[in-house]
Amino acid sequence: MSAIKCKRVLNRFQRSKVCNELMKLRTTTLLVILLTICLLIFYNTKIKIDDSQQSMRYKGHNIGTEFERFYMDVSSDKLMDPLIHKHQFQTLLNTGKECKAKHKFILVLIYSASYKFNGRQIIRNTFGSISNFANRYIEYVFVLGQTNNDTLQGKIEQENYRYKDMIQGNFIDSYKNLTFKRVFSLFWVNKYCKDAIFVIKIDDDITINIPLLIPYLNNKVDKNITNVLECFTMFKIQPYRIPRSKWYTSFSDYPFPTFPPFCAGPSSIMSINVIRQMYKATSIVPFFWLEDVYGSGFLPWVLNIKVVQPKCYIKDLHQSVNKQPCHLFYINNLKNVSDSYEMWKTLETGYKLKQNHSCKCW
Numbered sequence: 001m002s003a004i005k006c007k008r009v010l011n012r013f014q015r016s017k018v019c020n021e022l023m024k025l026r027t028t029t030l031l032v033i034l035l036t037i038c039l040l041i042f043y044n045t046k047i048k049i050d051d052s053q054q055s056m057r058y059k060g061h062n063i064g065t066e067f068e069r070f071y072m073d074v075s076s077d078k079l080m081d082p083l084i085h086k087h088q089f090q091t092l093l094n095t096g097k098e099c100k101a102k103h104k105f106i107l108v109l110i111y112s113a114s115y116k117f118n119g120r121q122i123i124r125n126t127f128g129s130i131s132n133f134a135n136r137y138i139e140y141v142f143v144l145g146q147t148n149n150d151t152l153q154g155k156i157e158q159e160n161y162r163y164k165d166m167i168q169g170n171f172i173d174s175y176k177n178l179t180f181k182r183v184f185s186l187f188w189v190n191k192y193c194k195d196a197i198f199v200i201k202i203d204d205d206i207t208i209n210i211p212l213l214i215p216y217l218n219n220k221v222d223k224n225i226t227n228v229l230e231c232f233t234m235f236k237i238q239p240y241r242i243p244r245s246k247w248y249t250s251f252s253d254y255p256f257p258t259f260p261p262f263c264a265g266p267s268s269i270m271s272i273n274v275i276r277q278m279y280k281a282t283s284i285v286p287f288f289w290l291e292d293v294y295g296s297g298f299l300p301w302v303l304n305i306k307v308v309q310p311k312c313y314i315k316d317l318h319q320s321v322n323k324q325p326c327h328l329f330y331i332n333n334l335k336n337v338s339d340s341y342e343m344w345k346t347l348e349t350g351y352k353l354k355q356n357h358s359c360k361c362w
């Protein structure tokens, strides 16, 4: 699960939870006050989202301009990484399926740590079993890095022999190496699956509401919207400057007070031409280890691609079981997956009955 964003996502969830609980107090007065507070929070969020990414200022400095000077005027010795910049990737393990065999509407890339067998199995047992929805084909691919553990590698190869849904790149699978995973994914899509229409990147603890996502994306196709980069958007996030933090960022690694807008790690939706452009851009953007900041912040910034947060985007799954599934993504609790299977029952029923969703999300 990727870094800073998650923390912020949780914060936001907690906020709405607090709102919900307070709402239960029945006195009208309280209701009115609370409604005002909630509205204010909502309004606030809105304002942040509407901020233009090109005019980020901090203490009188235009971060946009300084960021561009720093990252686009960079000396060539910072662009020499064999993987990030030279794209010398090897696909050590491939799905063995031809992505082009059926025209794929969505390619789902699931970032999975090599040892997380259970997370992968839950996805295969639930929404990952839907490969065709309303004649839109969906392909699911687990993205792994290398491991030095031969036993583990053997198990991974067996798993892929059975399911043919895993790819493995030539970098050690570790949290600090996630940016390699990101760029490897871009490489792989361009090489093996470039005819997909949309690419969705998720962590292995996410449930996708396929019956809602397909009509959501169909609507974009109908409207000829081709530059899509959508996610839970993080605005004006400050780097962690305390050395013992898991996400510590030194001033020499990143000298500015805030990051450009970027996508919260757990999920994002990209159209294929955004993927194509981002892959090209990797060769001119210096390495930065925070994968979501690099892959969904720096790359779209230098390309001038706007990061957008849709309505009904993501919610905590536990809070959502037994309710109408009106969010595109849900965050599972992998420590207790009973809710995930409960949610799948709901989604599967809708899928089998081909029910038209009645969620007002676009």
Ligand SMILES: *[C@@H]1O[C@H](CO)[C@@H](O)[C@H](O)[C@H]1NC(C)=O
Residues within 6 Å of the ligand: 115, 149, 150, 151, 152, 155
């Ligand atoms: C190697 O992987 C196996 C299988 O996942 C695991 O049981 C074992 O503890 C690992 N060994 C080391 C040294 O991490």
Ligand SMILES: *[C@@H]1O[C@H](CO)[C@@H](O)[C@H](O)[C@H]1NC(C)=O
Residues within 6 Å of the ligand: 083, 170, 171, 172, 173, 174, 176, 177, 180
């Ligand atoms: C990945 O991480 C490991 C340690 O976690 C490191 O030794 C390695 O050099 C990193 N980079 C690549 C490309 O594997």
Ligand SMILES: *[C@@H]1O[C@H](CO)[C@@H](O)[C@H](O)[C@H]1NC(C)=O
Residues within 6 Å of the ligand: 222, 223, 224
């Ligand atoms: C979408 O693009 C196609 C081809 O470029 C065009 O024929 C069609 O009219 C466009 N549709 C809309 C809704 O703009």
Ligand SMILES: *[C@@H]1O[C@H](CO)[C@@H](O)[C@H](O)[C@H]1NC(C)=O
Residues within 6 Å of the ligand: 336, 337, 338, 339
């Ligand atoms: C897992 O979650 C379900 C639903 O929230 C709950 O009923 C159950 O007791 C939990 N199981 C464990 C082992 O915590």
Ligand SMILES: *[C@@H]1O[C@H](CO)[C@@H](O)[C@H](O)[C@H]1NC(C)=O
Residues within 6 Å of the ligand: 354, 355, 356
């Ligand atoms: C769902 O919507 C489609 C197109 O709008 C319609 O043809 C179909 O009959 C609807 N299905 C149900 C079960 O209402």
